Amino acid sequence: MAFFRKLKDKLFKSSSKLDEGLEAIVADGGEAEAVEEVEAVEAGMLVTAGVGAPEGASSEPVPAAPEVPAPEPELPPVPEPEVPEPDLPPAPEPAPEVPPAPGPGPEIPEPDLPEPEVPQPEPDVPPIPVPPAPRAGEEAAPKRAGFIGRMLGRGEATVVRRVLDDDMVESLEELLIASDMGVDTALRVTANMAEGRYGRKVSTAEIKQFLADEITRIMEPVARPMPLYPTRPQVVLVVGVNGSGKTTTIGKLASQFRAAGKKVVIAAGDTFRAAAVEQLQVWGERAGVPVMTAPEGSDPASLAFDAMTKAQADGADLLMIDTAGRLQNRADLMEELSKIVRVIRKKDPDAPHNTLLVLDATTGQNALSQVETFQKMADVSGLVMTKLDGTAKGGVLVALADRFGLPIHAIGVGEQIDDLDAFDPREFAEALTGAGSGA
Numbered sequence: 001m002a003f004f005r006k007l008k009d010k011l012f013k014s015s016s017k018l019d020e021g022l023e024a025i026v027a028d029g030g031e032a033e034a035v036e037e038v039e040a041v042e043a044g045m046l047v048t049a050g051v052g053a054p055e056g057a058s059s060e061p062v063p064a065a066p067e068v069p070a071p072e073p074e075l076p077p078v079p080e081p082e083v084p085e086p087d088l089p090p091a092p093e094p095a096p097e098v099p100p101a102p103g104p105g106p107e108i109p110e111p112d113l114p115e116p117e118v119p120q121p122e123p124d125v126p127p128i129p130v131p132p133a134p135r136a137g138e139e140a141a142p143k144r145a146g147f148i149g150r151m152l153g154r155g156e157a158t159v160v161r162r163v164l165d166d167d168m169v170e171s172l173e174e175l176l177i178a179s180d181m182g183v184d185t186a187l188r189v190t191a192n193m194a195e196g197r198y199g200r201k202v203s204t205a206e207i208k209q210f211l212a213d214e215i216t217r218i219m220e221p222v223a224r225p226m227p228l229y230p231t232r233p234q235v236v237l238v239v240g241v242n243g244s245g246k247t248t249t250i251g252k253l254a255s256q257f258r259a260a261g262k263k264v265v266i267a268a269g270d271t272f273r274a275a276a277v278e279q280l281q282v283w284g285e286r287a288g289v290p291v292m293t294a295p296e297g298s299d300p301a302s303l304a305f306d307a308m309t310k311a312q313a314d315g316a317d318l319l320m321i322d323t324a325g326r327l328q329n330r331a332d333l334m335e336e337l338s339k340i341v342r343v344i345r346k347k348d349p350d351a352p353h354n355t356l357l358v359l360d361a362t363t364g365q366n367a368l369s370q371v372e373t374f375q376k377m378a379d380v381s382g383l384v385m386t387k388l389d390g391t392a393k394g395g396v397l398v399a400l401a402d403r404f405g406l407p408i409h410a411i412g413v414g415e416q417i418d419d420l421d422a423f424d425p426r427e428f429a430e431a432l433t434g435a436g437s438g439a
């Protein structure tokens with residue numbers, strides 16, 4: 001899917017941060033297992049040594065890691081080195097030139113494990129990329145390098161798996177909090193994900209998929225495009241703090257609505273800054289949509305009223321009203337927003353039909369307080385999250401969905417006119433966690 005690829009490419013910062021963090025967590029205390037042992041574990045034939053699986057845990061099958069071939073139920077519970085692996089490419093042996101595996105992914109070979117804790121020198125093996133900032137007490141990178149190094153040396157197919165226990169859950173919580181998911185949401189996501197899986201061995205690929213599934217579950221109810229009504233004009237008020245991307249979003253939306261055959265009018269409600277009006281005019285030109293303006297410093301509520309009158313007279317389908325960026329702690333500016341709403345309701349008591357709050361993903365947790373404040377002032381009906389490209393804070397979207405349940409109509413992933421798309425929870429979750437990336 002083209003957009004998925006685009007989103008994955010553009011969400012690289014969040015994704016790589018989570019990717020690397022998850023790999024480090026699994027590697028820290030994880031053990032390399034031969035692929036056939038993994039198969040056996042997935043088929044429910046092996047019991048994790050030293051860890052008592054809680055009652056009920058074994059009743060839930062562990063989803064197969066994407067890179068692992070189908071289970072072979074007839075295998076004995078102990079890995080048999082002599083079991084052939086016809087579908088594996090012959091491993092170069094030794095393979096010093098093989099670059100270090102970036103993930104637990106197409107993992108490397110090792111039938112005669114386990115004896116993982118015996119560190120072996122690997123003078124000829126290139127160093128593994130060090131995962132980011134290990135948390136206090138973690139020594140993920142060195143351990144992982146040892147394993148992978150030995151695996152590379154042997155050229156045999158293995159996957160690193162770690163028992164899902166309290167320590168691992170705690171590390172996952174910290175990682176999700178660091179990705180701006182917020183404490184409450186991070187705790188809920190990890191708890192739900194771990195439920196029924198305690199005591200099981202999981203690979204990075206599986207953890208990513210479990211997380212993506214849980215995030216998708218939270219996000220699905222809020223993924224709704226902006227509703228269109230038969231009312232003419234449907235008034236769309238666009239609000240948000242300075243620089244959140246309101247003007248850009250209006251330009252992108254206007255372009256899409258126009259392409260869908262809608263007659264659109266834009267009102268440049270930021271009458272305080274001449275530059276803002278000019279910027280909107282540029283977007284109007286790009287989108288092929290007229291932009292109504294008012295002299296600098298004039299009352300934005302008055303412009304909104306005039307724009308309503310014109311849009312009604314012209315039979316426009318949509319009137320999109322830009323507003324000045326306002327900080328949520330500026331009571332005077334927030335009051336001015338209320339005035340715009342009061343005035344346009346003189347023309348249509350149901351207006352605005354949509355109040356879009358545009359949030360900049362890079363502001364992280366501050367987005368939560370912005371929603372709270374704007375909800376009080378402007379009865380927000382939906383969200384647009386911009387600048388998801390290139391931020392490590394994409395997790396805030398999960399927190400927003402979890403806490404407010406407001407519809408997310410669209411996400412911005414760039415500055416170009418077509419860099420706005422419908423919000424797809426599955427694609428977002430997989431892009432955020434790196435699931436399905438082969439790791």
Ligand SMILES: Nc1nc2c(ncn2[C@@H]2O[C@H](COP(=O)(O)OP(=O)(O)OP(=O)(O)O)[C@@H](O)[C@H]2O)c(=O)[nH]1
Pocket residue numbers: 240241242243244245246247248249270276279324325326385386387388389411412413414415419
């Ligand atoms: N990378 C990226 N940049 C964006 C996105 N959306 C908007 N921008 C950029 O963010 C900056 C601010 O966008 P504007 O649309 O001017 O924001 P605004 O909310 O209208 O700003 P004010 O009028 O100051 O309140 C511009 O440089 C945009 O190009 C996005 O999805 N991704």
